[in-house]
Amino acid sequence: MFRLGGPHSVHLIETSIKNWTFTLDICKPLRKTKNLPDQDECPNGTRVCGIKYVTNIADNRTVQEYVVPIAGEYTNSNGRNLNPDVTPFKGSDSHSDTEKEGFRLTLNGGRYPFDDRKGMEQKAIIEFLCDPSTDGLQGDEPDKREKEEEQPEKHSLASRDDHDDKNDQKKDLRFISYKQETDNLKTLRLEWRTKYACPGKRGSGDSASGGYGFFFWFIVILFLAIASYLIFGSWLNYNRYGARGWDLVPHGDTIRDIPYVMKDWGRRVVNTVQGSGSRGGYSAV
Secondary structure, eight states, X not given: OGGGOSOEEEEEEOSSSEEEEEXXXXXXXXXXXXXXXXXXXXXXXXXXXXXXXXXXXXXXXXXXXXXXXXEEOBTTTTTBOOOOEXXXXXXXXXXXXXXXXXXXXXXXXXXXXXXXXXXXXXXXEEEEEEOTTOOXXXXXXXXXXXXXXXXXXXXXXXXXXXXXXXXXXXXXXXXXXXXXXXXXXXXXXXXXXXXXXXXXXXXXXXXXXSSOOHHHHHHHHHHHHHHHHHHHHHHHHHHHHOOOGGGGSTTHHHHHHHHHHHHHHHHHHXXXXXXXXXXTXXXXX
């Protein structure tokens, strides 16, 4: 899943002049934007941040209205924790999950207003759906605003592109809903189609096995076979012939001769290579 790391954004168009941008990073906290006041950005430790924008019809200028920390690890502020929860669809009690392949990631810790103990609780639920045809980055929208400690291309709020639901249909990461689901809880729901949610892909790079390859398992099996042969042969020699020491080991004489055989073989190779550089004893005319 580390290949899906980094900031990614999705949009919600409420009206022609009001819209949201939700930015998330499933691997680490979002980085602060350079030269942006703290009140205009989610606090340190945020993994999922929502920003509402309003466009002024008079001058067609887009400005931030407010920001909502939806999920994150805020141990130094109010003790609010991310508490990530991963639930595979396979074996789920929900009937709607039986047709899905992948898993659901729930991230907690957000609240709005953040410093108000009576504020609305926030959380994000991301459904990672298995899709072998994509890496999950189709239609990706990284956060292009200039970040602290790095200098990417500048990107102003006024020049931010708008995206409608039709365009979202072409994206691997899609907005589903953002609404109040209980008396004091508002939930952001996203859907992410990617091959890394498929069995054998989770937590791996491009390996189809999701773990070690054929060569690794061949070496393991060969090692186990040799170990089993030596152990069984030693046990047999001990019980049948009362052997001790090197005599216990099957073909012990051969094994003891291996270093000498290798040394002799190496000497032959060196002599052969050195001999190939001569002219067979003939002198120049």
